[in-house]
Amino acid sequence: MDNDAVLSLLRSVRDGETAPEEAVLLLKKRPFEDLGYAKIDHHRQLRHGIPEVVYGGGKTAEQITGILGAMRESGYGSVLVTRLDSDKAEAVNAVVPITYYPVPRLGLLGELPAAATDGVIAVAAAGTSDLPVAEEAAITAQSLGNRVERLYDVGVAGLHRLLSKLDVLMDARVVVAVAGMEGALATVIGGLVACPVIAVPASVGYGANFGGLSALLSMLNSCAGNVSVVNIDNGFGAGYLAGIINRIGERRQ
Amino acid sequence: MDNDAVLSLLRSVRDGETAPEEAVLLLKKRPFEDLGYAKIDHHRQLRHGIPEVVYGGGKTAEQITGILGAMRESGYGSVLVTRLDSDKAEAVNAVVPITYYPVPRLGLLGELPAAATDGVIAVAAAGTSDLPVAEEAAITAQSLGNRVERLYDVGVAGLHRLLSKLDVLMDARVVVAVAGMEGALATVIGGLVACPVIAVPASVGYGANFGGLSALLSMLNSCAGNVSVVNIDNGFGAGYLAGIINRIGERRQ
Amino acid sequence: MDNDAVLSLLRSVRDGETAPEEAVLLLKKRPFEDLGYAKIDHHRQLRHGIPEVVYGGGKTAEQITGILGAMRESGYGSVLVTRLDSDKAEAVNAVVPITYYPVPRLGLLGELPAAATDGVIAVAAAGTSDLPVAEEAAITAQSLGNRVERLYDVGVAGLHRLLSKLDVLMDARVVVAVAGMEGALATVIGGLVACPVIAVPASVGYGANFGGLSALLSMLNSCAGNVSVVNIDNGFGAGYLAGIINRIGERRQ
Amino acid sequence: MDNDAVLSLLRSVRDGETAPEEAVLLLKKRPFEDLGYAKIDHHRQLRHGIPEVVYGGGKTAEQITGILGAMRESGYGSVLVTRLDSDKAEAVNAVVPITYYPVPRLGLLGELPAAATDGVIAVAAAGTSDLPVAEEAAITAQSLGNRVERLYDVGVAGLHRLLSKLDVLMDARVVVAVAGMEGALATVIGGLVACPVIAVPASVGYGANFGGLSALLSMLNSCAGNVSVVNIDNGFGAGYLAGIINRIGERRQ
């Protein structure tokens, strides 16, 4: 409930159209409906201007189906479900049709919109094993209407691969850099470009990788000043945040 | 050396003005001068459009003075020195005059520019003890020409303090959220605003704080999708990155 | 064996009714029976005035059935079994009938008593995935006769959800706050209420969550002074302790 | 601002005494004054019924003096300053007279009130080295008007010491258990008493103590169900929380 709505309410109190006691209740009225296990915030889409996202990780197929059904009925154009295993996706799809992306394990209610931005988000990944995380970032950003360029298998141990893509990197408005193991990709890209770089540590690797900790620490300690970091394997967060930043550049047109 | 310069060089080879052997050398020519202990990259200011930064943490007053002197002679308008202790600052200032900010321990060669952006960077800090980090972020952003609003002592254990500043937060183009201890500020702000939030864990606290680890992990695990994180106490990085993001919105005017 | 009993025994020694050698043995007599693999402490219910609890985590269905059978025969009205998988529950139930709660994986021998307290325990959970832990706390507290209010899906990234429940929180005598990921819920609630808050870190999440470590550290570092913490996923402990604290307020009636 | 005040305001809007636009501003009006470096929340004492507390750890003597002076002028009867080194205490005392407790490094503006509760808080400490933390808890609780019993040097490696104090423990309404090293005291007491036990890990020790981590983990894993934990060395938090719990028992008289 924004300032204008409060003002309207107060004016209707002044004008005797609303009783003060009633207004107290209205000021408290909650902007969400209650499903018992999860509250859907219909106002969020208005405030953020972006599709709703459902974290599928700890939820059953039934819970996801219920949430998606309720949202579809409430008129949501586009809902993204993350960490959706293929068998759950199948069960959900039987009730509420969704598009399923197996590599990043993403489900999408609604259409993937056409790219609507001038600015480009470059999604770079160090190795083949980083693709699930990188694709989660890329499709998330696309679902928000962004233009996305994919630069895959550009790990820094073969530097010429990355350097051959320098033009794409330098033209990007934001870069998402996904890397496991030593996580050096984020710093090397950070030194090459002038735009923000969102680093995503991947849990790819073994041994002293400690589930992505090595890449996480490496990225947090980047000596490039334009690098910030999201959680290990959080491709969704990186794609989402990249989309927000990219839209800043669109805003003034 | 950009594409155009290479093309010019190749054309001068074609035109017989430059010998191939000489061109090989020119292609390799290094864009920096050598001080022995640190190489200053004069091209960086051109590429990034921002002032040079010197990390003062591991350097002696003599090294810093030498670097600043060389940069001043090379015509740098504005150089920031981070992690500069007050006694080193005094020693540097005796040779190369700088402005010194004791709270964030920053030294500035040149003037703090007037705010030149429409967009505002809000720098929020949870407690009094977080001020050194928050001020490092704020002054860094200001040194890049950004408008900055400071929201201090808005820790989430007294939520009304933060909510009373909601207007400033909602008007910002980027928010920098500095917090030690449980680091919840970043997530709470992330849920309130639609813009990017750069979270800075502060090493403030004791016990199970483990030098900022608690706030770091808390921020990385934020359930708000618009939050990314920089290193513990890295106010400089947050201010720098916030400046880059803020300028994206200015670009199109 | 309390002071009075010792005094009685000594008096019977004085009166020649009990031999000193026999009294030495009696002073040592053990107040429990021996099943071989686990000793049931029949005195505990008397001392604590609460039902017995069996940790089902590391025990076989046979062991649990044996323990419950022995306790039922000893006249226990109410026994709670925690961490009881549904298949074990089924096997136990075939021999000793129990009520089974699948979400928190709790088994209950006996009836869930009616709420017998004036004071209310509010159990708040940040997200849908925290429900198993939150329900473990809620049902444990209910099994001890407490009135419980559930506030679910009130994570701090959507602050209005929590604030809409402010009345319930402020009326509670104790709050249990369950949250995974960044664990900020405990601190935010701690700042809103004046009563004790028992924080339960949940192992929900991924990546730098490290099995609940991020929420644990966050909660331990809470800047709200009325927050204490139990082990990760320890809903039982939180519900049990909340019940003890709630009963302190009932005591004087 | 509570429901009644809002209702009054809305009635005055209805009655035309307050303009809607003015009411919007009043609804947002902030309940604290701004010192620049720290905001004092005058409402807090009302809400929580307890003295204000200033964390002295990261503040200069000047900042502390300024805050205490402002609070004294605002009519605060009792303000506690934690982590106050003796030299800072001396500097503060020269301007704003305080009572200083050197062992727990606490400063108190105002008088230590007489014990005003029937219920007793027992503060138990394992060894001589735990006294600073234990005294921080004890004096904090006393400053809140609680009756406190001190049980010092009752470490579990000499069990008879603890058992000789069983009467005091069993009569307490809350126990604060402070222990470093292996932290076993909290669990042993938790098994002996039926009331809540607040465990405080102390950073006392060396080697694999890792700054209190061993005691912290030990206490979090306590197999006694009535134990919760606060941060390492957080005697203040334990004393404060113990006071809140103790007052629950007083409330009904």
Next chain:
Amino acid sequence: MDNDAVLSLLRSVRDGETAPEEAVLLLKKRPFEDLGYAKIDHHRQLRHGIPEVVYGGGKTAEQITGILGAMRESGYGSVLVTRLDSDKAEAVNAVVPITYYPVPRLGLLGELPAAATDGVIAVAAAGTSDLPVAEEAAITAQSLGNRVERLYDVGVAGLHRLLSKLDVLMDARVVVAVAGMEGALATVIGGLVACPVIAVPASVGYGANFGGLSALLSMLNSCAGNVSVVNIDNGFGAGYLAGIINRIGERRQ
């Protein structure tokens, strides 16, 4: 090869019975046979006077069968196999008959000898879930000919259980204390007895237990001076070492 054997060899060189070149080879001759995947040290039984032990954890049933067969043929009276899953045990038993103990997952080639010591090893365990580790210690010690007393379910949260066994503890020559979670049992026993206590952290528990780390750190930080620690879940090591220590007391008879 001991000093006497070397002297004999050298004398045979002096006497011309052995050529110097041959003696060089003999001095190097290896006291074990080569199976390809594991070398059995036939001398070890002589040197240590104890049965051979095979760590079954990382080995296939075939490898274990091969090793046991070779040892049986070499005349070993008693061989212990640790970490032997029941299905592997069955496969081994089909070829080389062994006695299998399912709780501690131990296999024994040969007979469990009768207790041959005056001294007693007390094996104490905190809870039912610690039995696998405690039994591994107990049967290992028995397989070495020691008298063993089992004290199970004597966790310190119910102190009277432990104290009721004080006589057994005080009569023991060595105590093995097995405990997971907070691991306090070792310290409490250490304070009660004057003999060596070998502490075994068990990985029993969840959450901040971190796979036995909490008990491990707790035991290493024990304030009882007669406690030393072996690896998490290392019941074998504790039983073996207890046996060695117990035999020191037998030696002088």
Next chain:
Amino acid sequence: MDNDAVLSLLRSVRDGETAPEEAVLLLKKRPFEDLGYAKIDHHRQLRHGIPEVVYGGGKTAEQITGILGAMRESGYGSVLVTRLDSDKAEAVNAVVPITYYPVPRLGLLGELPAAATDGVIAVAAAGTSDLPVAEEAAITAQSLGNRVERLYDVGVAGLHRLLSKLDVLMDARVVVAVAGMEGALATVIGGLVACPVIAVPASVGYGANFGGLSALLSMLNSCAGNVSVVNIDNGFGAGYLAGIINRIGERRQ
């Protein structure tokens, strides 16, 4: 593209055979073909003179088959696939015939070459459980044409086993030392030989082993100056690096 090639290109620009614009493109031309999911670097074999290696850990059988097929067609004589499970190996082999080594889970496209070096690489392993890692190192080194000597089951708890192999160790040009648990093998060998020792921590063990961390830290802290360390379980890296070092000694013949 080396200096000579650049010079040739520049000469052809000078001679008018290549247009400058075309030369710019050629200077950027990428030396690899694009399969979509992984880029094969055909130049790498030339630069390093060694076979290509495919990390099979995070790849499907289909991806591996595709990569091997493309490489075979490009004329690669020898390709090693690491971390290849036996079922994947079978699936790959049905399409592209490979030799499969089950213990180290290695697949080899092409023949294992005859040993072509004078220098010997000694691969030492502490226990039977370390064989998978040790064999990964040994076969990797052999696939690079090196002579390899295996010294297995030479753990330092039975020192005579290792000392009996002293001659082999002292004759080696490089030693690879594989050990889990306490990892002492690397240091003991480091003190015995004068050549480089590459230490490989193995994740063999349990409890406070923490997945190889104990051996890793032990090896990093070796007080022998000729020891360096690779990642936990990284037999491939050790064998590869040992091969490079061994070839340095061959170079001058």
Next chain:
Amino acid sequence: MDNDAVLSLLRSVRDGETAPEEAVLLLKKRPFEDLGYAKIDHHRQLRHGIPEVVYGGGKTAEQITGILGAMRESGYGSVLVTRLDSDKAEAVNAVVPITYYPVPRLGLLGELPAAATDGVIAVAAAGTSDLPVAEEAAITAQSLGNRVERLYDVGVAGLHRLLSKLDVLMDARVVVAVAGMEGALATVIGGLVACPVIAVPASVGYGANFGGLSALLSMLNSCAGNVSVVNIDNGFGAGYLAGIINRIGERRQ
């Protein structure tokens, strides 16, 4: 108060010499005097037959002087003070004369007794930097009347140094092995001897030593079955425990 004393008391109750009410009090009478900051347990020397030990680490010179004075008056023949800095030692010595050992920072009230055991404790140390810890163990053991042999600078990177002392090691009844860095000494000795080995990790080193963690983990993971571990730098504990074990062998004479 042991069984006999209780029996005597009960008999005097039977005989009418002691009233039951008085006996209740006597049964509770505490066997220690109260200094306010530390309770001295006069019974301990009787129970353990060993000198009292004062941990000097967290205590002031005044506290230590007070404790030692009280103990001397109570007739203690021998009191050891650990972690006693030289300046504190000087202050203590001015009031209560003590012998001070600067390397292990030990103070001794009373005489170092002559060696009174047949059995020998061998104290082995890897390097010069481990001497403080090794000497703490050696002098502690000597203060308990044990014969001690010192084997210093026998680190495993120079194996011949250790092997040259094999006779001493093999004759010992217990070995204390002190080592920092990679901590391999304990395992190597454990494999050479048949007696118990008490391993003491030393915090000597830098980098990935992490304050002794590397040696601690290494020792806990020892593959020698006769090794147990005490806390990092806990020379006192090792010497004390070695003395207890050594005395087991003396007992039967």
Next chain:
Amino acid sequence: MDNDAVLSLLRSVRDGETAPEEAVLLLKKRPFEDLGYAKIDHHRQLRHGIPEVVYGGGKTAEQITGILGAMRESGYGSVLVTRLDSDKAEAVNAVVPITYYPVPRLGLLGELPAAATDGVIAVAAAGTSDLPVAEEAAITAQSLGNRVERLYDVGVAGLHRLLSKLDVLMDARVVVAVAGMEGALATVIGGLVACPVIAVPASVGYGANFGGLSALLSMLNSCAGNVSVVNIDNGFGAGYLAGIINRIGERRQ
């Protein structure tokens, strides 16, 4: 004592020149002299062909002076002292003249030899703050007679700096790569060169650097196969090992 010496001894036994009893003693004779606090191994220089090294970190100036004096008298040409603070260096130099290098805190007894190898060791460092570690590596390698090339300030955030030195890197026989913070330098260089790369994590940085842990993990997880790692800040080890590897290439001339 090598094989030939043993053979000679045995022959002299055969020839009756040496009694068997005497030979037993000779076989055990120890090749070092005893200073009490440190044993100098005169054979080591022979075995390894390199100067002796003294770790100065945990030693007093007196101990170092004593060791150096004894070694000088024993005829050592060159002794390196690491981790030597400038004040200790001054004290040592007053008795035993040494050359002192303040940046890497190295002391050298004897002359720095002229470079005697064809092969070159390249020592690369990411930033100015890494110089102490890099210089420790460089001077150590030089003290062993190696040719060394220094490449300083070539951090990967400014990739052109490193690429401008490609020729030097590609000509090197071994590379030492020193980097703190994100430690990416080792991987990037590893991908560029075909020779062995010894990575040295530096403890330079702050926050989530955790004393060099971030660079250490990053380097251990390097996806370049020719990289191995030494301890944090262990410039000495890297320079020493690089020297050993470099000499392998010299050996065959």
